[in-house]
Amino acid sequence: MRLASAVEESFHVWKIDSSEESSISFGHMTAVPSSKIVHFSWDVEEEQNGDHFIIEKSIDDGQTWETVSRVESIGNHKERHTYKVSEINMVEGISEYFRVSRVDIDGEKKVLDAVNIDHPILTNMKLIPNPKNVRKATTVSCESLICSEGEMNIYNRNGELVEQRRLNLSKGYNRCQIEVKNLAPGEYRVSIKDEFDNTLTKRLVVH
The missing domain is CATH 2.60.40.2550 (Immunoglobulin-like)
Known part of the structure; x- marks a missing residue:
């Protein structure tokens, strides 16, 4: 799992799962806070046999995670697609961690990326x-x-x-x-x- 700044702007792609049955070519996730809302986005270059994505939150340095959002996959594709979702977020700590995971049609979950947001005290x-x-x-x-x-x-x-x-x-x-x-x-x-x-x-x- 890679922790990255919520304002990171660089983009790179790597293979998370290279099997023919269930594959995804994924970029990175960003999480931008605005008042009591966090705006999430992530880029997918190529996807096969995906079902949905989930956003999870942790306030204990990644020890436990709670699902805060679910986004359905658009299906198989070979062109870049940007997924976006905004969720209400009640600040619960100085540092909060968010991660995006992909669940395929067989129910297999794989963590793709994680970011942290630091809040002013x-x-x-x-x-x-x-x-x-x-x-x-x-x-x-x-x-x-x-x-x-x-x-x-x-x-x-x-x-x-x-x-x-x-x-x-x-x-x-x-x-x-x-x-x-x-x-x-x-x-x-x-x-x-x-x-x-x-x-x-x-x-x-x-x-």
Whole structure:
């Protein structure tokens, strides 16, 4: 099994099964995440006696796999065909693995390719209400894939630290409040950082 980057662009072909009864000439699979959806595609140059393909997912470094999609074979062919399918994917870990397997008409399954997708630990930082309309307080929120210690830092336009707060980041949604009445009018940079130095930053304007 070959692990490859989800954004790999090179293409190459090799024989997975060269028997006359059931053969396939296969390229590589790509898996491109977009919000909560992953778009899969793979190229097949030649195919004989195939029944269907399955996409499987693993969140434990390939120890166990769960089927997430099934795509029917187009039948015997000797010209390149690109299979495509998009599936909803709820992120379950920092690294997720996906593989494509081919099942022939006799029910024999053969793994063709595998890719991994690495997800950022911290995402979706927001300042609510809109920073330009802040008067008394604003809520800072973000999402984390893991539990960790962290901190929120506020810097002025000169890059000077004007406020620091320790955070206990939980897995999932996190939020805290900034009392902007304690800040002089001006522009600030608010950052959230976990114990592994993953950082998110947003601009804050205090009137």
